Amino acid sequence: MEIRPDKAKLLELAHYKMPFGKYKDRYLVDLPLAYLVWFRRKGFPRGTLGEHLNTMLDVKDNGLEPLIRQIQKEFPK
Template sequence: MNIVPDKKQLLELAHYRMPFGKFKGRYLVELPEPYLVWFQQSGFPEGKLGIMLRAMLEIKINGLEGLIRKIQKDFPQ
């Protein structure tokens, strides 16, 4: 089974910024992993932000931040 990432969703994830709190305005890839783990334990927000934070945690757990940073560099917004 081949899993093909959705390019549009990856672009959006790479350029999505935290909308509130201590890390407001930072790209999600810049969020510390313990902060994302805290959300996992406490409950991710509803909606798109929760989906994006969940995805970023998986990316970080699997050491794929470089992929997101490359997308940011190659496809600036």
């Protein structure tokens, strides 16, 4: 089974910004790991934001932040 990334979703994730709180208007990749872990414990918000926060936690846990930053650089919004 071959796994192929969804380019549109990766672009959206790379350019998605936190819509509220202390880190409002920061890219999700720039959120501290502790903040993402806190969301996991308390529960991610419903919808797109929650999905992106959960994915970003997985990205950071697996050391893939450089991939997201490269996408931001090569495909500016």
